[in-house]
Amino acid sequence: MRLIDLQRDMRAWLMREDASAAIRIGENAAPGLRVYQNNFRSQLAACIEDGFARTRDWIGGEAFHQAVIAHVERVPPSSWTLDAYSRDFPATLAMLYADDPEIPELAWIELALAEAFVGPDATALTAFDLGEVDWDRATLRLAPTLDFGELTTNAPAIWSALAEGEAPPAVAYLPEPGAILVWREGDAPRFRAIDQLEHHALLRVRGGMPFAGLCATMVETFGEEAGITRAGQLLGQWLADGLVVALFTEEQAR
């Protein structure tokens, strides 16, 4: 048997216990195939269980176990890193719990925090680092670990309560959909619920919009004085969060 065919048969055995593949692998291979099957499933399950403890706390052990089984059957692993296997679990939960959006949102928070933990390093600017900035020409560079997820519920509050070992609040829907913002400051991953205004502002800035452009956008929405104030409030919040890691002008960017 060619090596590529053997490896295809092993995949078929691991993913769906393909009996004909098992026979081709070897007449006496059954005990060993059972070991590899057990290793395969238990590794993937352990990866998910380790990565989504709060989600398990929320939906309960048995429901979580069934979700893990569904995920292992639905999603073949493809990356060299086992950590990547967690990335599709919120999507599996969204399929299983279509009417309970707080569940995949809770899982997304856990996933995003774990990814931020090992994301690229950067040192946040503080207000003291700003010096004399030409705000008419400045563009902000945001933390490379910055990520956004959809938010329609109070999943952040649920996560926080569970993380503190407290009784979580009942699920509640936001009056308007927002976003969950995740990033890392120093060693610590952080998250915060944000509204659509801030979400869009951050997307624009991350996309390279200069600060003056952000101000213009706010002015368009809120008027001259309120718009400038709002842009300043956002900048202050982002600096306090440790989201801003650099300031540069167009000339410096070239």
Next chain:
Amino acid sequence: MIAPFAGFGLGLRKPHYADFLEHRIAVDFVEVISENFMVDGGRPRRILREVRARYPVALHGVSMSLGSADGLDGAYLARLRALVDEIEPLFVSDHLSWTRSEGFSAHDLLPLPYTGEALDLVCANIGRAQDALGRAILVENPSTYIDFTPAAMTEWEFLDAICARTGCGLLLDVNNVFVSATNHGFDPLAYLDRLPHRRVRQIHLAGHSQGAELLIDTHDQPVPASVWDLYAHVLPRLGPVATMIERDDAIPPLYALLSELDIARQIARDGARAAACA
């Protein structure tokens, strides 16, 4: 040929990070799992840098997949190269096995048949890895649960051939020899006697567990007497090697692993004394 390093070390595991950073631990080197540190940044990478400032570090991988029929993952090699360049490790190693093929990753060390085709493929993959990493690597003998018969060669003949053709070295996992020998009915002493001894640069010592049907390489138990005996048998046949205790699960307090390492040191001293008297 990879320069030899004589010494005794431990696998560095998360529960012991603080011990290694806050105290001077009596080891000559530590080994880490490469993939745990092939990340973009954050605390894991910082801790590794701090450990490296204090101890030589060996990088031991589980996902290079030297037996992949469709070749190696270039992105994986690039990430590993970046880590190698930063850490300047004592050794870089991975296993004689495959974990990934055609976009599917099993996240396990799956067995290879020891055929001519597999030999050509593994040698090509080792060559590519060594080119990408800019250095020779060590290849570890696997523990296996399937014995593909008939085979063109034995596992030790296969290992000898890959060393001769690629210039790689060997990481001898004595526990894996015991597990595979028990599961497949070959003589572990014959295996150890017929390995290319001058290629061995590192030794893993670990424990195993009895599964329902087979012995399982769980690396979650103390090193048993059977493995110590094999270590004592093979050590005098080798040149300078780096010996370590490898515990991957049920991690005990550090002092327990250091006590096991002292057993390895004693075996080495006894062997040296016996050789001197011979």
